[in-house]
Amino acid sequence: MTRTRPNLRIAVLLAAGTMLAAPAMAQAPAAGGPELTKVAAFDHQVTGVTVAKDGRIFVNFPRWTEDTPVSVAEVKDGKLIPFPNEEWNAWRNARKDEVSARDHWVCVQSVVADPKGNLWVLDPAAPAMAAIVQDGPKLVEIDLAANRPARTIAFDETVAPQGSYLNDVRFSPDGKTAYLTDSGARGALVVVDLESGKARRVLDGDPSTQPDKGVTVAYDGKPLRRPDGRGVEFAADGIALSPDGRTLYWQAIKGKTLYALPTEALAAGVTTALLPSALSDKGVANKVEVVGENGPADGLIIARRDGRMYVTSPQDDAIKVRDLSAKGSALTTLIQDKRLRWPDSFAEGPDGTLYVTTSRIQDSAFYKPDAPAALPTELWSIKLGAAEATGSTSPR
Template sequence: MQVMLPSEKYFGKFEVVFLFYGAMPTGVTVSETGRNFICFPKWGDDVKFTVAEIVHDTLQPYPSLEANVVSPSNITTSFISVQSVVADGNGTLWVLDTGAPNFSEPIKGGAKLVAVDLNSNKIRSVYTFSEDVVLPTTYLNDVRLDFRVGKAGYAYITDSSSRGPGAIIVVDLETGYAWRRLNGANSTSPDLFLLPKVEGKILMNRNKDGSTSPFRLASDGIAISPDGKMLYFCPLSSRHLYSISTEALRDRTIPDMNLKYHVKYWGEKGASDGMITDAKGNVYAGDYENNSIRKILPNGIMETIAHDPRILWPDTFSIGPDQYLYFIVNQLHRQARFHYGNDLRQKPYSLLRMKIDEPPAPTF
């Protein structure tokens, strides 16, 4: 006699926007006019262009193929290995280039933040970093922007290093001057007690030669409140959520060693890669251990809004003008570096969306 045993319940309604049969994507952003942009960091796949726009159900290199071709003469103006793309809601696409293919030491002048004008599809400005900001261990991960402070606004970038200090990098967009904050602080560092488990198995670095090491990445997910006054962040190797006032981050009179007293702890939200905020101040965060998406209300109450076996590593989030939450699912944990050189990923990777009935947080 066959008996149907009780099983785990899945919920949350989402739909497919785009399927990827080539390189693995990490980032997505939706502009205020509904344009969809994707990035593909160079982690070993055959990446023909590291930034793309989805146009008529095809991937087109953005802003051009030339901008995605690297040569020694155009290191600062071409895209090397882009980890994040963010449309600011005001006609600009911000491209965060790690300058570090395969997690190498960043190429000098290659790690940068690039502003692309979405009307002309031309690069408008490039922000590079000094050697005391982008360290040999730095991996630029994600960026949030606020144009209501300073003359040209500020950018906040996470350094998700796997072998050096994590940090939040603050950039004055008027002058290009940048500095590191919460450098090596507990809140930007991996949780050394975390034993991440994905698809029922412990996630750790498993090398071809049989050697293993813990999976530890520093500050990664980042989100900014609708008024620009609060920055939420989390290490990738952690289940904890933190926030800090952006005013404190910008205030250079506060020594970095004292900045930890301005950090607020919000509790466990699950282990997250991407995060984003809507116009009401709700934070959306992935939970890659549980194939889930969480919503954290401004009062700290957390709820799971999607739980589905197909959400295999929810990576970057974006909220479109259509009030959908867009997110990349890329099976990051199935990469060869976690399985003794065996690539367990199954194509296609996907861009999904679910209706949240809230617009994105404004930046201006």
Template sequence: MDQRRRNIILGGAAVGLSYLFSRGLFAANTEKYLPLKAAIYSPWLANQVALTSNNTLFLGLPRYSPDKATPSLARREQDGSLVPFPNNSWNEWAPEKDGRNAFVYLNSVHIFADDTVWCVDQGSLSPGLFPAQYATPQPGAQKLVQLDADSGKILNILRFNDDILPPGAKMNDLRFHGSSLYISDSGLGGIIVHDFQTGKTIRRLSGRSVVKSSPTKIPAILAHIKGKKAFTPPNSDLIEITADGKWLYWASPTGPLYRVETKLLKDTSLSDEQLASRVQHVYDNNFAGGCCMDSLGNMYFSETVTGHITLLAPSGKTAVIASSPALIRPDGTFISQDRKLYIPVKKPLASGPKDKPFVIYAVALPDQFDGIALGGPVTGQA
């Protein structure tokens, strides 16, 4: 989830809960939904979760509070404890320090077929919570970082020039297929494609309508909180790719969900205007903080306002697979190798451990739900 959206949502927690319960937006009957199980409690707010094939769990921790120190990435140890990962200067950045070789603001954490950990560092802080001078990334601070999941060794750092990341661009999330890396830009709106075989990077659909948000679809409870009168939702934010690598999907939190064939996205003989005409409108999603896709092409949306995890099948059929008052502002979900859907929740639990008030839930996925066949994780393996 982009930090601009996170600011407005966190500030409106009390207002949001009152609104939800008064409108009956949380489903009362939980028997028809898959049960939630607390997978881990965290002392830090987590917006992303990812697991290796042997279930080593990592949390992405946004640098959100100006008065509370937080690491950016944490790993669950064998004894169940959470520790900063790697436990060195990468997690010790502070304003005024150099952000080139440290985590400034992690917006996404993901794990693919090779079990390494990929992080998207936007390189700048929220102007709503920190002084405005920290809202623009230092040169080289916005980056992608790949780490060894066991040792914490930095395996790769990708930085892009102004042709790929012009001023105002914000890398949001990433997905792989084979040697191709796909990145969403939630700042200006756009899709970035990097080819590891050739080393070439292209920027596509920059600023086009299909990568822009829909300000008219901002939920009422998010539009005017604590005097903020101009909440602008991020642009292309959510991103997923089918297991066969054929289709890339993306959406702003406001929707709609779009897709395009990856062969067209990588065809530089097509102008952005021609490419935009080949983009398909898929679905008008509710305001969503995050999503994930399974190996059968089902999309799982983390709905900010409703407390639902909504499933969208390739056929177009939808179903709410999980819904609970506990799912307050769910964010970036992840499907593990043992087919559990992990859901980080950004509201501290009043009834949880005082030293670990944040929770990440897990939902065991059955073979099918409401007549929709469910798959496993998409690992990016060709």
């Protein structure tokens, strides 16, 4: 991994207590389409974003191609505030033998606010998406009233084995269960009983959690490949949960298929061990359904405001939308814009505003050896309205 000098310069644009960009950053919508507004610009590669019930915005920066000085931060008063404090953000590659991975951010991939209003941080603890740091994989709940960690659920090798990369998380409406994707070489889902802290991998190696055969992730009309010829190989990545908590959705980035599963099929396997893992996994696999084809996609979210699924489409610099109420409905383009360079993760604000990060994965040192280790990225917002009910396209 390449180390860089700690650089905390972050450009964030705020106005009137909300995160709004200067007028020059906004692109006028076409044919009644939504407006894309730059909310923040960062000096480092961002992935996750979430907005708490009270409107507080949090982001995270994984240690992929740089030893980033901040892993989790709150965007506040025009600045990035290391969260929950500087100590939790103090882990560095050079200090890994002197700083505990149990209570420091190692390589955070996702931040998500739960239905109760607290923040959860998912740390796969695999810098450069390579070897997992011992005792590092964890899911940490932070009490936003006190701004301090409330509990840590540590994952051992049965949940986060070498080769795994825990990616994203969703929470049941009752706050009792968490559902995670593993986008690593061993693609799977992980179900966590939040009351007991017990977790279990499911659909480990199942076709539904693996990259789709024959699918190539391309950009600018060419297959996206590393210098050694490897392409994008991310397995189960994007994840979404229906508002009633009854249906879980996911897909691989290197894939086109959106899958779904009734969450009741996952409940018993976490807290009991009545069946051998192979038998119970077979029963779960039999209940997986194909919803449709999204094409290669990264982030998924089902918006509270309208119950529709929003999908990031990195190949197209686009955000697309699916009406889940109509079985077999086609995926339509909500907005397509060159500034959405690898749209990554979604969040929904209390007022229904949609937020999306652009992680620029195709521009990173993984795929462009001459790229800077510290890659500038952005956070964008989209105001949704009735005009987007059928989907529309903004000019490129």
